[in-house]
Amino acid sequence: MLKQTPELSKWAHNMSIGDAWEKASDLSALSTAAIMLARKLPRLEQLTIQHSEWKPWTMHRDVFLHLSGFSVTRLDLWYVTFPSITVFGRLVCALPGLVELKCFNLKFKDDYFHRETFGLYHNRVNIRSLSLEGDYLRRPEKLIDFLALPCFSSRLQRLVIDDLFHVAESQPKWKCQRLLNAASGSLSELRLSLIYFGQLTHIDVSAADSVSSFTHNTSLQRLWLAFPDKLGVFDLDALCQVLLSITSGQLREIVILFKWFADARGANKVKREVKKLLQIDESARHKEIDNYLSSVSFKTLIKVEFALECYHLKLVEAATVAEEQWKQQLASLFPQLTKRGIFRATLRGGGYEKNF
Known part of the structure; x- marks a missing residue:
């Protein structure tokens, strides 16, 4: 369609991938979109991924490279399962214009990550607003450790850790103080349960x-x-x-x-x-x-x-x-x-x- 009517590319501001009706699907559609639409949607601002699972064998090996061609400034993740925190981090780092990240009910099959790997992104990640909502069943403190890395926290201006009961009750395990300290110099707006x-x-x-x-x-x-x-x-x-x-x-x-x-x-x-x-x-x-x-x-x-x-x-x-x-x-x-x-x-x- 874009080949026949290229002027339509300027009208695309939002992209949504996944089943909005809570039927979990794999994220192969994201891989396909990254390959076919990179640098073809100059005004794309928001990418929403919902009710999906990132299965490595369904993703193109250069998916992160192709995603770097998107102009996305806001990423919303709803009920998404990642194979690891590392893959989640690489997705975030692949979007060079990203300033707002919203996470709701993320799951990680493996919560291990290499700190050294993401040290390379320190000058390439510019997240200003971060929202963590919902339930993180497996060792949520690992996610906090990850987000407290300088490449994610050093420019953070707005932070939301939402008010759902299961978040509030598990907060000692969240150890969100690490993230507050990591963003100490830049954080200007905070909503915390x-x-x-x-x-x-x-x-x-x-x-x-x-x-x-x-x-x-x-x-x-x-x-x-x-x-x-x-x-x-x-x-x-x-x-x-x-x-x-x-x-x-x-x-x-x-x-x-x-x-x-x-x-x-x-x-x-x-x-x-x-x-x-x-x-x-x-x-x-x-x-x-x-x-x-x-x-x-x-x-x-x-x-x-x-x-x-x-x-x-x-x-x-x-x-x-x-x-x-x-x-x-x-x-x-x-x-x-x-x-x-x-x-x-x-x-x-x-x-x-x-x-x-």
Whole structure:
């Protein structure tokens, strides 16, 4: 078709490979497309690969060379199985214009990789935005180790580690602190799911891998922290520890997203449920947070939002009661931030984190 109507090549901006209906297929179509369309789609921006498995015997031996002829700037991988992290890395490195990488439910049959191999790509990879979502069943810390290599992390400006339960619960194994440290100089936007804080009462918080530190992320401007409600209570101790580790003098926005899954019905029950969510009146942690974030070190800060994200409050009356109780409960706890006009207590619908 392109031979007969070459002008069509300028209209192609997105390419999708794989079965959108969740029927796994091999990626031979990618190999064919790489050979036939390299340098023929000058305005191609996004490549999406979904519900597929990379089977080496179905791929052309020069597939990575041909892929280097694509102008893709964004790569989305959904439910893709790779034979190894090395193959995944070579795919990413093969796209010279790639700046945005989104991964959802990737699997690797072999998680071994050669660090030296990817050291050669240090000046050729320019990823600025990275999103890790979904379930990584086999040793996800290996993927983090890989992405923390300088060729992938040194220019990273935006990082998302999503809020799905299985990600949050396995976060100690993710050891995402390595990636945060690796991108310390460049990272300006971060959305991170924290393990639900009630679980931290059973372990040594100071040693918990799930409690991240932002001490070295001196370029942070936007920070969104989300965690799910599983015990019906949110404990501020670990949250305080995380917030007090912030040192960036460029920070403009902090959003703390409390994901509430309770199915409370009736105004009185909603009030009671919301009131017990935060173990905040029993602690001086809110004072520490208020004093720290109100200090001169954070003069660029223009927004601190405590957002209650409700998933099961379908009645308008219940949502209104929840919002009023939430705001009333928090209004007097952060007087200095409130005086500056930057503190907000809000009620949000499910999926609010997509606004990041």
